[in-house]
Amino acid sequence: xxxNTDFSELAxxxxxxxxxxxxxxxxxxxxxxxxxxxxxxxxxxxxxxxEDRISIERTVRARMEAIEDWQDIRYVDxxxxxxxxxxxxxxxxxxxxxxADADGSRAVAIDPHEQYSVMINEEDHLRIQVMHSGLDxxxxxxxxxxLDDKLEGAILYAYHQKYGYLTACPTNVGTGLxxxxxxxxxxxxxTQQIEKVFRSMQRINVTVRGLYGEGSQYTGDFYQVSNQxxxxxxxxxxxxxxxxxxxxxxxxxxxxxxxxxxSQGQKDLxxxxxxxxxxxxxxxxxxxxxxMHYLSKVRMGVNLGLINDVAVGTINxxxxxxxxxxxxKLHGRLLGSSDRNVERATYLQRHLSGSVxxxxxx
Amino acid sequence: xxxxxCEKPATFHITELTEPNGPQVMHLCEExxxxxxxxxxxxxxxxxxxxxxxxxxxxxxxxxxxxxDQKECPVCGISFFEFRxxxxxxxxYDYTHFESDLEPLLTNIHDSLEHCGxxxxxxxASADSxxxxxxxxxxxxxxxxxxxxxxxxxxxxxxxxxxxxxxxDTSAKDVxxxxxxxxxxxxxxxxxxx
Ligand SMILES: [Zn+2]
Ligand SMILES: [Zn+2]
Numbered sequence: 001x002x003x004n005t006d007f008s009e010l011a012x013x014x015x016x017x018x019x020x021x022x023x024x025x026x027x028x029x030x031x032x033x034x035x036x037x038x039x040x041x042x043x044x045x046x047x048x049x050x051e052d053r054i055s056i057e058r059t060v061r062a063r064m065e066a067i068e069d070w071q072d073i074r075y076v077d078x079x080x081x082x083x084x085x086x087x088x089x090x091x092x093x094x095x096x097x098x099x100a101d102a103d104g105s106r107a108v109a110i111d112p113h114e115q116y117s118v119m120i121n122e123e124d125h126l127r128i129q130v131m132h133s134g135l136d137x138x139x140x141x142x143x144x145x146x147l148d149d150k151l152e153g154a155i156l157y158a159y160h161q162k163y164g165y166l167t168a169c170p171t172n173v174g175t176g177l178x179x180x181x182x183x184x185x186x187x188x189x190x191t192q193q194i195e196k197v198f199r200s201m202q203r204i205n206v207t208v209r210g211l212y213g214e215g216s217q218y219t220g221d222f223y224q225v226s227n228q229x230x231x232x233x234x235x236x237x238x239x240x241x242x243x244x245x246x247x248x249x250x251x252x253x254x255x256x257x258x259x260x261x262x263s264q265g266q267k268d269l270x271x272x273x274x275x276x277x278x279x280x281x282x283x284x285x286x287x288x289x290x291x292m293h294y295l296s297k298v299r300m301g302v303n304l305g306l307i308n309d310v311a312v313g314t315i316n317x318x319x320x321x322x323x324x325x326x327x328x329k330l331h332g333r334l335l336g337s338s339d340r341n342v343e344r345a346t347y348l349q350r351h352l353s354g355s356v357x358x359x360x361x362x
Numbered sequence: 363x364x365x366x367x368c369e370k371p372a373t374f375h376i377t378e379l380t381e382p383n384g385p386q387v388m389h390l391c392e393e394x395x396x397x398x399x400x401x402x403x404x405x406x407x408x409x410x411x412x413x414x415x416x417x418x419x420x421x422x423x424x425x426x427x428x429x430x431d432q433k434e435c436p437v438c439g440i441s442f443f444e445f446r447x448x449x450x451x452x453x454x455y456d457y458t459h460f461e462s463d464l465e466p467l468l469t470n471i472h473d474s475l476e477h478c479g480x481x482x483x484x485x486x487a488s489a490d491s492x493x494x495x496x497x498x499x500x501x502x503x504x505x506x507x508x509x510x511x512x513x514x515x516x517x518x519x520x521x522x523x524x525x526x527x528x529x530x531d532t533s534a535k536d537v538x539x540x541x542x543x544x545x546x547x548x549x550x551x552x553x554x555x556x
């Protein structure tokens with residue numbers, strides 16, 4: 001494990017989960033699983049003294065350092081980071097907003113491929129998360145299960161014979177497992193079927209969050225589906241509920257809606273997505289909401305074969321890299337909101353004009 | 363339209379699709395939307411605990427509830443009142459100390475009271491031994507504070523002993539199928555080979 005807080009390399013590249021590959025990646029952006037774990041010999045975070053937190057951070061770090069094949073893991077002391085670097089890790093989805101904004105001793109261990117990270121002193125002492133591109137929950141589960149095995153070989157977890165893994169919030173007790181799939185559903189939004197689809201899924205123990213919901217002038221069309229319960233079912237069952245049962249049905253509805261849109265008027269749709277690409281690649285200043293809105297359209301256009309010269313991986317990367325902290329890291333200095341709008345437009349232009357490939361720097 | 367939380371224009375209109383009373387639309391400025399969306403997006407059910415905890419009083423008289431609210435965990439000191447208001451527990455022992463008060467809540471949230479998933483390879487022998495460990499650790503911190511390093515190192519050894527014993531205990535009690543060689547999460551790879 002290496003202590004390292006230089007994120008400039010990280011800022012220029014993008015994580016594996018943004019590749020835009022993997023099963024169903026035209027609709028599924030990413031599959032994420034997290035496990036909540038607590039040490040047996042400390043109070044939960046809310047009742048921890050400052051010394052407790054320091055002690056937890058030290059204990060966990062020392063035990064992680066002893067794990068073989070963890071030499072490449074980057075260990076980041078979040079308390080030491082600047083505000084912009086914390087925001088950067090949040091945008092990158094490597095840490096939560098909650099741990100970024102918290103006080104006191106806290107840290108994150110990050111895999112160099114950004115496929116997993118382990119937060120220390122979040123709501124629970126440990127939050128392990130694995131993130132893969134596309135719909136790939138089974139291998140994400142295998143991965144996180146193995147990681148958890150490694151950690152529990154070194155750390156004594158709080159565990160109850162009857163209730164399973166004990167967590168600070170009773171909504172996480174039992175498996176401590178939360179499976180989340182991020183979906184891009186523009187056609188269901190355009191055809192106004194999205195609410196109907198999700199209403200039909202109520203009462204099957206999943207939570208759906210519209211991230212930039214309908215009715216909005218600027219919509220990103222992204223939705224996150226997660227398991228709601230964590231106790232009383234095995235991890236495999238919970239993974240399967242989301243990955244084999246719920247998500248494939250939503251994908252099918254979205255595909256049908258896309259087919260419908262094409263059959264209704266390919267010219268209109270083609271015009272719409274082409275204009276979106278036009279604005280993104282020629283604007284001289286652009287806000288992040290507007291960027292989200294048009295990138296969503298372009299992403300659908302690429303997946304429907306209406307736009308041919310932009311890779312999905314490029315679009316995915318642009319969603320992240322045009323956010324405030326990323327823009328400032330890439331630019332190398334702090335920028336005010338209106339300067340960011342200019343920088344964002346420049347960045348988009350460079351990446352959409354075909355002069356920079358998806359894997360290349362800057 | 364203005365943001366629900368401040369005077370800025372609302373540019374984000376977020377629909378929560380899973381509210382119990384049907385979809386709920388929130389109108390927020392960029393800053394508040396960012397805060398809202400990134401607020402622990404990995405555990406969407408977090409607010410449920412607080413809400414349900416507040417509903418606990420339905421089956422109880424004011425007097426019963428007032429008594430329950432004053433009940434405190436002997437290990438971490440959290441009161442049931444504090445838990446009801448934050449939705450967060452104070453330590454692992456709370457699940458034992460508040461067991462009868464938490465069970466209706468757990469049933470409400472999960473429709474179950476029995477974990478049937480993965481088991482750790484090592485686990486503390488009992489809720490009591492976890493409580494003892496937390497208390498010893500507190501004492502150790504206090505000993506360090508008053509620079510009584512001898513006492514602190516005694517406690518450290520004691521903790522180590524409990525931890526080692528714990529691990530052994532659980533495997534002896536067969537909580538721990540991992541020690542027999544396989545993974546403990548499923549039986550798919552076991553035994554049937556010809
Ligand atoms: Zn606001
Ligand atoms: Zn307690």
